[in-house]
Amino acid sequence: MMQPRSRDKTFGTALLLVIALVWSVPLLWAIALSLRPPGAPIAIGSSWWGGGLSLASFARALSAAPFETYYRNTLIVVAGILIIQLVTVTLAGFVFARVKFPGRELLFILFLMQLLVPTAALIIPNYSTIRSMGLYDTLPAIMMPFWASAFGTFLLRQTFRTVPLDYEDAARIDGATWWQTLWHVYLPPARPALTAFAVTSISSHWNDFLWPLVVTSSVSTRTITVGLASFTQMGESGAEWGLLMAGTLLVVWPLLVLFIVFQKQFVASFVSSGLK
Amino acid sequence: MHHVTRRQLLTGLSAALVLAACAPAPTAAPTASAAKPTTTPVAAAATEIELYFPVAVGGPIAKIMDGYMERFNAVNPGIKAKAVFAGGYPDVLTKIQTTVQGGGKPPAVAVLLSTDLFTLLDADLIENLDPYLQKAGDAYVNDFFPAFMLNSKDDKGKVWGIPFQRSTPVMYYNKAQFKEVGLDPNNPPKNWTELADAAKKLTKPNGERWGLQIPSDGFPYWIFQAWPISLGKNVVGTEANKVFLNTAESTESLEYFVKLIKTDKVHPEGIIPWATTPDAFVAGKASMIIHTTGSLTNILGKFPNPADVGVAFIPGKNGFGAPTGGGNLYIFKGAPQDQKDAAWKLIQFLSQPEMAAEWSRDTGYIASRKSSYDTDLMKKLIAEKPQYGIARDQLQFAQKELTSHQGAEVQKIYGNAIQAAIEGKKAPKQALDEAQVTADKLLSQFK
Numbered sequence: 001m002m003q004p005r006s007r008d009k010t011f012g013t014a015l016l017l018v019i020a021l022v023w024s025v026p027l028l029w030a031i032a033l034s035l036r037p038p039g040a041p042i043a044i045g046s047s048w049w050g051g052g053l054s055l056a057s058f059a060r061a062l063s064a065a066p067f068e069t070y071y072r073n074t075l076i077v078v079a080g081i082l083i084i085q086l087v088t089v090t091l092a093g094f095v096f097a098r099v100k101f102p103g104r105e106l107l108f109i110l111f112l113m114q115l116l117v118p119t120a121a122l123i124i125p126n127y128s129t130i131r132s133m134g135l136y137d138t139l140p141a142i143m144m145p146f147w148a149s150a151f152g153t154f155l156l157r158q159t160f161r162t163v164p165l166d167y168e169d170a171a172r173i174d175g176a177t178w179w180q181t182l183w184h185v186y187l188p189p190a191r192p193a194l195t196a197f198a199v200t201s202i203s204s205h206w207n208d209f210l211w212p213l214v215v216t217s218s219v220s221t222r223t224i225t226v227g228l229a230s231f232t233q234m235g236e237s238g239a240e241w242g243l244l245m246a247g248t249l250l251v252v253w254p255l256l257v258l259f260i261v262f263q264k265q266f267v268a269s270f271v272s273s274g275l276k
Numbered sequence: 277m278h279h280v281t282r283r284q285l286l287t288g289l290s291a292a293l294v295l296a297a298c299a300p301a302p303t304a305a306p307t308a309s310a311a312k313p314t315t316t317p318v319a320a321a322a323t324e325i326e327l328y329f330p331v332a333v334g335g336p337i338a339k340i341m342d343g344y345m346e347r348f349n350a351v352n353p354g355i356k357a358k359a360v361f362a363g364g365y366p367d368v369l370t371k372i373q374t375t376v377q378g379g380g381k382p383p384a385v386a387v388l389l390s391t392d393l394f395t396l397l398d399a400d401l402i403e404n405l406d407p408y409l410q411k412a413g414d415a416y417v418n419d420f421f422p423a424f425m426l427n428s429k430d431d432k433g434k435v436w437g438i439p440f441q442r443s444t445p446v447m448y449y450n451k452a453q454f455k456e457v458g459l460d461p462n463n464p465p466k467n468w469t470e471l472a473d474a475a476k477k478l479t480k481p482n483g484e485r486w487g488l489q490i491p492s493d494g495f496p497y498w499i500f501q502a503w504p505i506s507l508g509k510n511v512v513g514t515e516a517n518k519v520f521l522n523t524a525e526s527t528e529s530l531e532y533f534v535k536l537i538k539t540d541k542v543h544p545e546g547i548i549p550w551a552t553t554p555d556a557f558v559a560g561k562a563s564m565i566i567h568t569t570g571s572l573t574n575i576l577g578k579f580p581n582p583a584d585v586g587v588a589f590i591p592g593k594n595g596f597g598a599p600t601g602g603g604n605l606y607i608f609k610g611a612p613q614d615q616k617d618a619a620w621k622l623i624q625f626l627s628q629p630e631m632a633a634e635w636s637r638d639t640g641y642i643a644s645r646k647s648s649y650d651t652d653l654m655k656k657l658i659a660e661k662p663q664y665g666i667a668r669d670q671l672q673f674a675q676k677e678l679t680s681h682q683g684a685e686v687q688k689i690y691g692n693a694i695q696a697a698i699e700g701k702k703a704p705k706q707a708l709d710e711a712q713v714t715a716d717k718l719l720s721q722f723k
Contacts, residue, residue: 064336127378213367214374217360229363230331230338236570240334
């Protein structure tokens with residue numbers, strides 16, 4: 001009995017290692033290319049290593065754009081969206097899960113239908129709203145359309161519904177107000193769901209390109225993806241891969257670090273929010 | 277432990293937001309504004325205009341553009357021009373369309389593809405430039421290379437765009453490899469027979485080296501257009517609702533391309549990526565490539581011995597031919613009149629012979645005006661690197677780039693037919709006949 005099981009285990013680990021390696025190839029390749037000397041061509045036979053290591057591509061990328069401004073703007077935008085979203089999706093999820101009022105189900109279905117509309121289709125109406133509010137070319141303009149989230153509301157409603165009603169009754173009997181109930185009874189078990197939602201929100205808004213591009217026109221209001229798009233848009237001349245990869249790594253490293261640091265919590269939250 | 281970290285994270289994030297909200301409006305980035313001359317105070321009534329531009333080639337384009345705006349503003353105290361980077365060509369168009377459809381004002385001026393002309397006209401976005409050109413005089417407009425002006429005009433000959441970042445495909449060849457196989461490095465192939473013969477000599481077995489490599493992804497129609505043009509029949513004429521994709525000339529060209537791949541085996545099989553072709557040339561894996569003149573700076577910078585980079589006209593069956601490419605400056609109809617007038621001043625500023633020469637040196641685009649080549653800057657550049665003169669010389673054989681109503685769609689139809697033939701999925705004639713039918717159907721709605 002012992003032997004087959006340990007063989008199975010070894011095989012499983014080996015398989016996982018291979019899969020992990022395959023999945024990390026794009027990232028490893030980006031790192032290898034970004035460290036290549038700019039003059040070295042990339043061709044069959046020399047696609048990984050070519051003529052030593054060099055930080056020249058990073059130096060060029062850093063000198064090509066005001067990174068300080070871009071990082072700061074991106075941080076403000078991502079945090080500004082997430083914090084307000086956490087408030088709105090928690091309250092909306094709670095209302096749809098536990099507050100009874102006529103037309104609740106219909107309203108919820110209407111709310112969910114937002115998920116069917118791709119964000120790109122809403123660019124023109126959103127732009128129109130932002131313009132009439134006089135917010136064009138400001139950071140709040142980038143954040144505002146995302147302050148409500150159908151996905152987050154849905155996720156939180158489902159989570160809140162799994163909390164036994166008895167808990168709420170017990171809190172009521174003890175004299176808790178609705179917001180105390182929400183805070184002490186509903187939110188603690190919803191933490192994994194909130195974390196999972198935060199991950200998707202941060203990564204999607206960190207990477208958003210078209211909306212910030214459309215709604216800003218100054219260096220001082222631009223986010224990192226827009227600022228660095230100039231490296232990826234060399235459609236006419238051949239791409240400068242070293243520069244492109246250096247730029248890409250400069251964009252993604254904060255997300256990578258965030259993921260590595262909070263890896264355990266992220267995985268745990270996805271697993272538990274999926275199981276419930 | 278977990279709780280503390282998570283709380284710390286949230287606290288940190290909220291602190292960042294609060295700080296951001298309390299801080300005054302973010303100041304302009306140091307690079308863009310630090311060098312701005314503050315000696316001439318801008319008059320209260322200065323006309324502010326924006327120029328939307330795409331980045332389509334390497335180099336610090338955004339910085340160059342900011343520099344041009346500073347110089348323009350310095351000599352035009354009544355105008356304050358600002359350059360706005362807006363992504364790639366399609367992103368610029370999206371940004372403008374969104375602005376206009378969302379009820380906002382378009383920028384006064386933008387750089388968009390020369391082939392976007394009919395798309396812009398059909399959406400009624402751009403301003404006719406003939407009144408401005410009449411004031412500027414014939415000498416101004418006649419100084420632009422005629423081949424570049426072909427895509428500036430609509431089917432009635434009205435002018436809507438001023439050539440700015442223009443290019444054309446040329447043939448690059450490796451002089452060292454020419455010597456190695458006994459070809460004359462100063463006498464590149466001039467016709468299809470010589471091209472195939474040279475490619476055969478240069479090709480090494482097992483894909484170690486290809487004699488010729490022509491990219492065919494992204495916009496395969498573009499380079500390919502050179503051959504029907506060399507045969508005297510371009511795939512597009514003056515009309516905006518007619519294209520000629522399956523002419524005898526077009527078919528013969530595609531058959532020749534397929535023969536190079538399938539019969540002569542001097543060209544790699546399959547769809548060849550645009551972006552990696554210059555690297556294949558630099559690495560010596562392809563002896564001859566056809567690519568945009570916009571890659572010249574990049575190729576010369578990477579080539580082991582830049583003197584070995586040969587640039588030549590694209591060989592046609594018996595003569596030469598090439599399409600033009602790249603972007604024009606357009607003025608937008610929806611902008612107020614004073615902005616449009618200021619935009620025209622900016623266009624004239626950017627198209628001065630000296631400015632066009634500088635732009636060419638900094639980016640690799642062809643200077644759009646003939647007199648640019650009489651400037652000291654350009655003379656010096658060509659004396660040092662004669663390769664820069666070839667694209668200009670080839671312009672005498674150049675014709676219009678494929679454009680029409682629904683232009684992007686028609687380009688795709690032609691490109692798909694070319695790809696289908698290269699991959700051996702369809703015979704060239706069949707692929708082109710089908711493409712013609714599809715294009716005719718699409719264009720039949722435009723009378």
